[in-house]
Amino acid sequence: MQTVSHAIGGAEQHSETPWTTRRIILAKNFILECGGVLPELEVCYTTAGKLSSTGDNVVWVFHALTADSNPQDWWNSLVGPGQVLSPERHFIVCANIIGSCYGTTGPSHAKGARTEGVGLNFPLVTMRDTVRAHKLLRKHLELGTISLGIGGSMGGQQAIEWACSEPDAFQRLVLIATSARHSPWGIACNEAQRMAMCAEEGFSIGDPSAGAQGLEAARAIAMLTYRGYTAFSKTQVDKESKVTGFAASSYMQHQGKKLSARFCPYSYWSLTKTMDSHDVSRGRGSIEDALSRVTSKVLVIAISSDVLFPPSDQHTLAAGIPDSKFAEIDSVYGHDGFLVEGNKITVLLEEFMSEIVGDSRLSVQSSAGASCGPSVPAKGT
Template identity: 55%
Template sequence: MEEFHRYQPFPLENGQVLPDIRIGYHTYGNLNAAGDNVVWICHALTANSDVIRWWPGMVGDHRYVNPEKHFIVCANILGSCYGSSGPLTEDPSTGKPYYSSFPAVTIRDMVKAHILLRKHLGINRIHLLMGGSMGGYQALEWCLMEPAIIQDLFLIATSAAESAWGIAVHTAQRLAIEADATWKDRDEEAGAKGLRAARGIGILTYRNYA
């Protein structure tokens, strides 16, 4: 995994400001001379930037997204626990991890971080932007923010707006997390039991009766 560290304030959609941000990311293949072979993959909530590892049927040698042909980029989302700035990042004002004091981030904040990385990598055009689930939310938001940059869009199991059912399920998941009395403790294991319960609720919604 590579890291891009931007040593400048990063304003969030809610008005709070991170003093700087780190973005952990993976790239595969090489950017061609024309700069028109970029495939950017936005990962879902619980995935990470190592897309060849978790999506081997789609990404890899002789696959649809092939590093021999494409310059493939996948970045860990802002707020993740896989290398980008998030709750385990050191808060420069305290010298300790943010934990629960890390500010809430939105899909737009995540995409703003992707755009900074895009510019850092010298990418001026994205041939194909892919995203599933929450990755699809990022892809849709990115198309609104930079429509001239994105050529084609590939979405899986996502939507432009949350349904009433989806909002209800996510509310139940948040209640499960908040029912764990440790969820705001300043510790890496804070809220672990509540999170397992919330994940169990989520897994049920990913299945059908077949």
């Protein structure tokens, strides 16, 4: 492992200065689960806060599909000064995942520009490969047991895979709007998005300048699963009768263009494949067998209107994990509720973090009254 890192901001490791982002080469010739090889595994990660003398205040945040390694940018209703997960009390770590375009090795590596990538020739990366990279980073940071791991959607998939592969890695886990195995429905939704991307001329042959239009269409398809009928009926209703120029239409166009302006199409393709690979039972017997390995205290949170990861997915998690509790948040915002419903999640987190595990509890400062508007941060899902 090459331990030379490139810091943004120049702060030292475990600094109190919030949100220091670094890139580090963690491995050479990183062999992937499906046989591919990454000549160099570089990981971009962000830390905030100060590690306690006993190392018992580590919070590891796992990001979802198109987010980056700074959770304050996309989960600021939960993470940041004054919030339930605060660098004032916790040492927070978040790593950008393999295949992304925010600093970690991916199709657009190494400079983060589409024109310098390897496109569809980038090898298949599974969820287990992603977790192995997290483990290498934890080793580099010299961290012991992680006090709290938390993730929603694809972030939760990373968290539960890690816990199944290394049962003593976490004291506590919070799994929000996620699953033990990516469902046939979820895989079908991802395949529909990839089909839309391939419909753009040039993308399927790896043209580095192609993909923006296909990515916009893919994002629009995804938005249908992130929100759903109820959310669109609440937020995109036209004030007067129309025959064209509908609010829902402009919303879909806006969401597509917003993502294509910041994200690499080839990374999007790669990460949807990673999500499809998620299955904690592979090589471990059944899902029940895999989940029974988890020794952490776990809070599983469902979103009532989630059509991408419906509450039945979270019931499976809670039923299979020995020391778990289940909570369901009533929300009209569908899957995006894991980003939008910050106040409701905070209440559950404060209660969960105050519970004693072994002989310790995580420091909690009540954030009652904190506001969280009904909008999704730019780098959320």
